[in-house]
Amino acid sequence: xxxxxxxxxxxxxxxxxxxxxxxxxxxxxxxxxxxxxxxxxxxxxxxxxxxxxxxxxxxxxxxxxxxxxxxxxxxxxxxxxxxxxxxxxxxxxxxxxxxxxxxxxxxxxxxxxxxxxxxxxxxxxxxxxxxxxxxxxxxxxxxxxxxxxxxxxxxxxxxxxxxxxxxxxxxxxxxxxxxxxxxxxxxxxxxxxxxxxxxxxxxxxxxxxxxxxxxxxxxxxxxxxxxxxxxxxxxxxxxxxxxxxxxxxxxxxxxxxxxxxxxxxxxxxxxxxxxxxxxxxxxx
Numbered sequence: 001x002x003x004x005x006x007x008x009x010x011x012x013x014x015x016x017x018x019x020x021x022x023x024x025x026x027x028x029x030x031x032x033x034x035x036x037x038x039x040x041x042x043x044x045x046x047x048x049x050x051x052x053x054x055x056x057x058x059x060x061x062x063x064x065x066x067x068x069x070x071x072x073x074x075x076x077x078x079x080x081x082x083x084x085x086x087x088x089x090x091x092x093x094x095x096x097x098x099x100x101x102x103x104x105x106x107x108x109x110x111x112x113x114x115x116x117x118x119x120x121x122x123x124x125x126x127x128x129x130x131x132x133x134x135x136x137x138x139x140x141x142x143x144x145x146x147x148x149x150x151x152x153x154x155x156x157x158x159x160x161x162x163x164x165x166x167x168x169x170x171x172x173x174x175x176x177x178x179x180x181x182x183x184x185x186x187x188x189x190x191x192x193x194x195x196x197x198x199x200x201x202x203x204x205x206x207x208x209x210x211x212x213x214x215x216x217x218x219x220x221x222x223x224x225x226x227x228x229x230x231x232x233x234x235x236x237x238x239x240x241x242x243x244x245x246x247x248x249x250x251x252x253x254x255x256x257x258x259x260x261x262x263x264x265x266x267x268x269x270x271x272x273x274x275x276x277x278x279x280x281x282x283x284x
Contacts, residue, residue, distance in 0.1 A: 026069040027072070027104065029079065029104075029107070030105065031107055032065050033110030034083050035083060036060055038060045038083040038084060039059055040057070040083050041055065042055070042068060042080070042081050054070050056069075072101060075101055076099070080092075080095055081096065102177070
């Protein structure tokens, strides 16, 4: 029984491992800096073998962007982007190498703008005339208002800091890995459910537990236990002899059933051979 359960669980795990790469989430590619309305072609290339994994096609939006998606088992890919207008290449081909598929890919076709140098700062002439002294009046400070303001500011900063930490954690964990974690949890739940279900079936089939022996007959009771129950040595020997006879009879019954099954198999095989022989004779 446990061997059958182990085989079922192994088959389920093997099927889940085969299906997981096929149902893996897609990776999105966002290309910016395109010309409005241009036809865009993206070649997804394996960086190791330099083979084309897939080809993506789309049209640039009014903002000069296009977002496409693909699915692959590779974690690192190269991209080659070409933008065309009326069949003629207007941008590219441009290579983008070593991009991870575990998170969304964002690339730009336009070159970065040159950094402009600010003009030199002219220092105004220094006025050596001392400023007029103005007496400063310090207003009274309300300690209650100041304390509450500081407390509310600290709470706001703490909330913002906590939200920033949570956002960083979510951005560091790729959503594709979250998918595999969910699949693993589902597999674990299925395994636990199968084990519990199989145990219940075993308990229904063997109410006394696996390995317990149930005997019939009003003379020796309904169960054989390890304790003597107040029987004398002669009664114990008679009880054991009866148990042994029942066991041998059960083994003999099982052997007869096994022989009958073999006889049925042989008869079926003989009938198949006879039909095959008749079919061959009918041809000649």
